[in-house]
Amino acid sequence: xxxxxxxxxxxxxxxxxxxxxxxxxxxxxxxxxxxxxxxxxxxxxxxxxxxxxxxxxxxxxxxxxxxxxxxxxxxxxxxxxxxxxxxxxxxxxxxxxxxxxxxxxxxxxxxxxxxxxxxxxxxxxxxxxxxxxxxxxxxxxxxxxxxxxxxxxxxxxxxxxxxxxxxxxxxxxxxxxxxxxxxxxxxxxxxxxxxxxxxxxxxxxxxxxxxxxxxxxxxxxxxxxxxxxxxxxxxxxxxxxxxxxxxxxxxxxxxxxxxxxxxxxxxxxxxxxxxxxxxxxxxxxxxxxxxxxxxxxxxxxxxxxxxxxxxxxxxxxxxxxxxxxxxxxxxxxxxxxxxxx
Amino acid sequence: xxxxxxxxxxxxxxxxxxxxxxxxxxxxxxxxxxxxxxxxxxxxxxxxxxxxxxxxxxxxxxxxxxxxxxxxxxxxxxxxxxxxxxxxxxxxxxxxxxxxxxxxxxxxxxxxxxxxxxxxxxxxxxxxxxxxxxxxxxxxxxxxxxxxxxxxxxxxxxxxxxxxxxxxxxxxxxxxxxxxxxxxxxxxxxxxxxxxxxxxxxxxxxxxxxxxxxxxxxxxxxxxxxxxxxxxxxxxxxxxxxxxxxxxxxxxxxxxxxxxxxxxxxxxxxxxxxxxxxxxxxxxxxxxxxxxxxxxxxxxxxxxxxxxxxxxxxxxxxxxxxxxxxxxxxxxxxxxxxxxxxxxxxxxxxxxxxxxxxxxxxxxxxxxxxxxxxxxxxxxxxxxxxxxxxxxxxxxxxxxxxxxxxxxxxxxxxxxxxxxxxxxxxxxxxxxxxxxxxxxxxxxxxxxxxxxxxxxxxxxxxxxxxxx
Numbered sequence: 126x127x128x129x130x131x132x133x134x135x136x137x138x139x140x141x142x143x144x145x146x147x148x149x150x151x152x153x154x155x156x157x158x159x160x161x162x163x164x165x166x167x168x169x170x171x172x173x174x175x176x177x178x179x180x181x182x183x184x185x186x187x188x189x190x191x192x193x194x195x196x197x198x199x200x201x202x203x204x205x206x207x208x209x210x211x212x213x214x215x216x217x218x219x220x221x222x223x224x225x226x227x228x229x230x231x232x233x234x235x236x237x238x239x240x241x242x243x244x245x246x247x248x249x250x251x252x253x254x255x256x257x258x259x260x261x262x263x264x265x266x267x268x269x270x271x272x273x274x275x276x277x278x279x280x281x282x283x284x285x286x287x288x289x290x291x292x293x294x295x296x297x298x299x300x301x302x303x304x305x306x307x308x309x310x311x312x313x314x315x316x317x318x319x320x321x322x323x324x325x326x327x328x329x330x331x332x333x334x335x336x337x338x339x340x341x342x343x344x345x346x347x348x349x350x351x352x353x354x355x356x357x358x359x360x361x362x363x364x365x366x367x368x369x370x371x372x373x374x375x376x377x378x379x380x381x382x383x384x385x386x387x388x389x390x391x392x393x394x395x396x397x398x399x400x401x402x403x404x405x406x407x408x409x410x411x412x413x414x415x416x417x418x419x420x421x422x423x424x425x426x427x428x429x430x431x432x433x434x435x436x437x438x439x440x441x442x443x444x445x446x447x448x449x450x451x452x453x454x455x456x457x458x459x460x461x462x463x464x465x466x
Numbered sequence: 467x468x469x470x471x472x473x474x475x476x477x478x479x480x481x482x483x484x485x486x487x488x489x490x491x492x493x494x495x496x497x498x499x500x501x502x503x504x505x506x507x508x509x510x511x512x513x514x515x516x517x518x519x520x521x522x523x524x525x526x527x528x529x530x531x532x533x534x535x536x537x538x539x540x541x542x543x544x545x546x547x548x549x550x551x552x553x554x555x556x557x558x559x560x561x562x563x564x565x566x567x568x569x570x571x572x573x574x575x576x577x578x579x580x581x582x583x584x585x586x587x588x589x590x591x592x593x594x595x596x597x598x599x600x601x602x603x604x605x606x607x608x609x610x611x612x613x614x615x616x617x618x619x620x621x622x623x624x625x626x627x628x629x630x631x632x633x634x635x636x637x638x639x640x641x642x643x644x645x646x647x648x649x650x651x652x653x654x655x656x657x658x659x660x661x662x663x664x665x666x667x668x669x670x671x672x673x674x675x676x677x678x679x680x681x682x683x684x685x686x687x688x689x690x691x692x693x694x695x696x697x698x699x700x701x702x703x704x705x706x707x708x709x710x711x712x713x714x715x716x717x718x719x720x721x722x723x724x725x726x727x728x729x730x731x732x733x734x735x736x737x738x739x740x741x742x743x744x745x746x747x748x749x750x751x752x753x754x755x756x757x758x759x760x761x762x763x764x765x766x767x768x769x770x771x772x773x774x775x776x777x778x779x780x781x782x783x784x785x786x787x788x789x790x791x792x793x794x795x796x797x798x799x800x801x802x803x804x805x806x807x808x809x810x811x812x813x814x815x816x817x818x819x820x821x822x823x824x825x826x827x828x829x830x831x832x833x834x835x836x837x838x839x840x841x842x843x844x845x846x847x848x849x850x851x852x853x854x855x856x857x858x859x860x861x862x863x864x865x866x867x868x869x870x871x872x873x874x875x876x877x878x879x880x881x882x883x884x885x886x887x888x889x890x891x892x893x894x895x896x897x898x899x900x901x902x903x904x905x906x907x908x909x910x911x912x913x914x915x916x917x918x919x920x921x922x923x924x925x926x927x928x929x930x931x932x933x934x
């Protein structure tokens with residue numbers, strides 16, 4: 126019972142300590158918030174002045190405020206381009222933020238590293254290209270993708286040359302970010318290295334890389350798809366190539382692909398007909414309306430509705446002669462969708 | 467002989483008591499570690515505003531049964547969530563009021579022949595509708611399936627995106643809830659389900675379905691539930707997350723990978739606590755298949771829910787939860803101490819069985835034995851007093867620790883008066899409220915043992931949520 130008594134005393138003492146600690150946490154957080162608000166208010170005004178190019182020498186940045194100001198600078202810089210962006214970069218140099226970002230990108234804690242790498246991108250810091258490129262292989266995917274985006278800001282063309290060969294190995298990179306950084310470089314810069322990588326890649330890697338082909342130039346994209354469709358047989362790769370194709374390169378094998386054992390190949394083949402087909406393809410698509418897979422039926426129905434020469438009455442006639450209830454239902458849905466649109 | 471008997475009973479209860487409190491304290495420590503780790507990684511939101519734009523498209527499934535009063539406001543709020551790519555699918559589970567008519571009028575719904583695959587079982591769908599005003603809103607009108615699980619399954623069948631969030635029609639989400647809740651899926655591609663902290667909306671100001679101001683309820687029952695939710699989510703769930711043993715993703719708000727939902731068969735309409743049952747089933751199926759997966763939990767408050775303010779409603783809710791707990795564990799009993807089950811089989815499930823499921827039985831038994839021994843004059847009152855004091859002080863310690871975790875992570879109650887109210891509730895809940903919850907949970911235990919089923923439940927709402 127003595128133990129129980131001591132345990133009770135310990136629990137009460139711990140409760141009181143936690144209570145005091147909670148109060149202290151609250152006081153500290155209030156203090157931090159106020160200090161942060163003061164720093165922000167002061168330096169936001171400095172940054173705003175610098176953007177207008179008033180030529181004033183900025184005040185000295187205290188060491189303890191560097192991190193907070195770098196975050197604020199990053200935030201502003203991410204929304205600004207043109208001459209104002211150049212003035213912001215000049216301000217960062219005057220405040221010593223470039224050196225600070227370089228050191229933090231190497232040695233800082235995760236949050237600080239991310240801010241610093243992002244800042245190096247915003248600063249277009251060509252001297253850090255190699256270090257930032259190394260960070261794209263970091264174990265932490267956030268560091269890696271942030272570094273990749275920074276590279277695209279520093280030198281877009283050089284960045285895509287360096288990054289495209291890494292894409293297949295970095296499937297954890299969010300695709301929206303990859304698209305964004307490739308778009309920054311532009312279709313001309315992306316086309317050649319992407320084509321080269323896709324040709325040399327394994328089936329699985331090529332299928333993955335093809336999803337970024339829509340940024341490549343139209344001719345390159347189509348040539349890539351046609352080459353893969355004629356030379357490879359992996360179903361996932363075929364589906365990816367069909368998704369990218371937008372010309373007649375695939376037509377030679379289209380009947381075969383519409384009957385392919387993998388449903389996703391049939392689905393993409395039907396979808397392709399929706400993009401390039403004409404009235405002569407009606408029967409091919411009609412057959413796919415009875416496919417055993419819902420997605421194939423749905424894509425075939427959407428493709429039928431999209432065929433340029435098929436009128437609504439022609440579609441209604443097709444629907445009325447369909448004996449398969451699944452085919453009937455899915456065409457009805459596609460027609461309803463088209464009507465709402 | 468009586469002395470030996472009473473001593474052995476005392477030791478048994480003491481051992482149970484020590485074990486349960488050590489368990490909770492252990493959870494607390496793991497939760498502190500987990501929250502610290504989360505806060506460190508979440509600091510990237512400050513540094514990289516672009517990160518929040520990374521997204522996976524989400525289908526929000528909103529099962530609704532007789533939600534006529536609040537459905538339009540709730541759906542309008544959901545449609546305004548800050549997320550780049552999402553759709554809202556409202557499933558009207560054969561409501562007997564004018565829920566569907568309200569939706570048709572407010573959103574200009576248009577009957578629409580949706581052809582979709584039935585991949586998880588549910589009652590017959592009568593019609594599907596699309597909105598002429600919102601391209602990302604669809605409504606499913608189906609036959610009454612008698613439970614949220616059946617309605618959720620209909621939504622899973624019809625939704626199109628890789629992630630499915632099942633949301634209560636009366637829940638209040640924060641504008642950035644989806645951005646936050648999707649993070650476990652972005653950070654770990656093996657994530658199959660994730661949940662976030664649910665907080666109590668009573669006492670908060672809610673306008674047009676959004677939380678305008680956080681506050682504490684005046685109703686004592688609701689106030690005590692604020693503490694309970696802090697305990698349940700900040701260390702109850704967060705204490706299991708770092709060791710990969712989260713067994714519950716709240717039914718109020720949870721995100722799932724659609725392929726996983728389909729693979730495990732969706733929600734079980736027979737389950738009383740369909741949310742917990744689903745998670746335990748996901749663990750069972752994936753563990754036994756030897757698959758690598760992750761069930762995430764984030765301590766951010768992502769959803770605010772209305773807590774019952776009447777004893778009858780609260781009692782019924784707690785009994786249902788306890789019934790659901792027993793059922794979820796037994797429906798997946800293959801997982802108990804399974805060599806392939808890891809921390810789920812060897813730590814979480816035994817903990818839930820011994821301390822959560824059997825806890826009220828042991829506590830009630832303790833009270834009965836205590837009373838009996840009292841009548842026989844076999845109680846040493848000073849020792850009994852110390853024991854009661856120890857029990858109260860440990861309960862208080864856990865509650866205060868939950869308040870500390872709240873302050874440490876995502877403090878919502880900013881006024882000093884609110885902090886004082888939380889402390890007062892942490893003390894007062896020990897006198898009467900905790901004993902009542904034992905009674906309600908015991909009723910739930912009996913219901914589970916006798917196998918009673920659950921149907922849609924109507925709880926009287928507070929004024930804070932629901933209308934405008």
